Amino acid sequence: MRQVFLDTETTGLYPAQGHRIIEIAAVEAINRRVTDNHFHVYLNPDREIDAAAQEVHGITLEFLQDKPRFADVVSEFLDFVADAELVIHNAPFDVGFLNSELGKIDRENLEKTAGNIIDTLKMAKDMRPGQRNNLDALCRHYGIDNSKRTLHGALLDAELLAEVYMAMTRGQDSLMMDMLEDEAPQSEEGETSHPIVLKVLSASAEELGEHEAYVKALNKGDNLWQKPFAETTAE
Numbered sequence: 760m761r762q763v764f765l766d767t768e769t770t771g772l773y774p775a776q777g778h779r780i781i782e783i784a785a786v787e788a789i790n791r792r793v794t795d796n797h798f799h800v801y802l803n804p805d806r807e808i809d810a811a812a813q814e815v816h817g818i819t820l821e822f823l824q825d826k827p828r829f830a831d832v833v834s835e836f837l838d839f840v841a842d843a844e845l846v847i848h849n850a851p852f853d854v855g856f857l858n859s860e861l862g863k864i865d866r867e868n869l870e871k872t873a874g875n876i877i878d879t880l881k882m883a884k885d886m887r888p889g890q891r892n893n894l895d896a897l898c899r900h901y902g903i904d905n906s907k908r909t910l911h912g913a914l915l916d917a918e919l920l921a922e923v924y925m926a927m928t929r930g931q932d933s934l935m936m937d938m939l940e941d942e943a944p945q946s947e948e949g950e951t952s953h954p955i956v957l958k959v960l961s962a963s964a965e966e967l968g969e970h971e972a973y974v975k976a977l978n979k980g981d982n983l984w985q986k987p988f989a990e991t992t993a994e
Contacts, residue, residue, distance in 0.1 A: 762788045763843040763873075764921040766913040767853045768816040771809040774859035779804035780829060781818055783857075784913035785839055786921055793921050798839040799914045801826045816911045829860045837866075842874045846924050848894055848916075850878035879924055886927065894919060901926035 764786045771778035785798040801818070803826045813819065847853050854876065858868045870876065883892035890896070894916060898905040903922045908915055 760790055761843045762791075762846055763840050764788065764846045764917045764924065765840070765853060766847070766916040766920065767856055768818060768911060768913050769812060769856055770804050770806060771812050774856050777806065778809070778856075779806060780856050780860055781808070781823055782816070782913040783832075783836060784917040785836075786914075786917040787839075787843075788921055791925060793918075797914070797917075798836060800832050800836075802829055802832070803827065830864045833861070833864065833866060837872050840869070841872050844875045844877060845869075845873045846877045846879060846920065848878075848920050848923075849880040850876055877924075879920065879927065882927060894923065897923045897927075 766784050767780050768782035769778055769780050780802055781804050782801050783798065787794045787796040801823055803823045804820075805828070808818070808820055854869055861868060879897075880892060883897055887900070895905060895908065897903075898908075898919060901923060903919060903926065905919055908919065
């Protein structure tokens with residue numbers, strides 16, 4: 760199963776007010792194992808960044824002046840997330856911004872490209888009602904080191920989200936799957952060896968006849984195995 764953990768940073772809170780995405784990060788996991796494959800880009804928003812937003816992520820407009828626009832990277836981004844299960848913390852926020860950017864260039868909504876979208880904030884609220892469930896709080900709860908997160912950054916947040924999600928979903932089934940994968944036999948090169956396939960051969964008619972004769976000989980012609988149950992109990 761292919762999953763992509765996704766996060767964005769923006770110029771403000773509301774795409775309806777003209778705010779834009781300035782950073783996208785997406786981290787790939789295959790069968791609950793994070794890979795080295797990821798998508799990460801900074802974007803020129805062609806507008807000012809709200810002061811409050813800049814305090815959160817620390818990204819300046821000056822830094823973004825030579826960066827590509829969303830239209831320049833959209834094909835690469837959509838190829839990366841195509842048919843994957845997207846895992847996003849507060850998914851309505853990021854998906855809303857991405858769909859706004861896609862709509863500006865007449866592209867279909869993200870839901871048309873992704874295989875599925877999971878909102879880990881909703882999951883956390885269901886699991887921990889009445890508690891703080893932002894990414895920092897979940898890192899503390901699950902014992903995940905987030906000491907490098909002095910500012911919000913999409914790539915680091917996507918990587919932390921992957922760890923949080925694995926901790927949130929580590930039930931009995933996934934734990935057993937992990938154990939089986941870890942215990943799989945390894946070849947000398949360290950690769951998992953192919954499973955052994957046993958071929959079952961049925962006995963031939965001749966072999967069955969020989970077996971029946973052998974059993975009769977053991978019982979001196981009185982084959983108890985072939986008598987109905989009622990006959991054997993009556994004796």
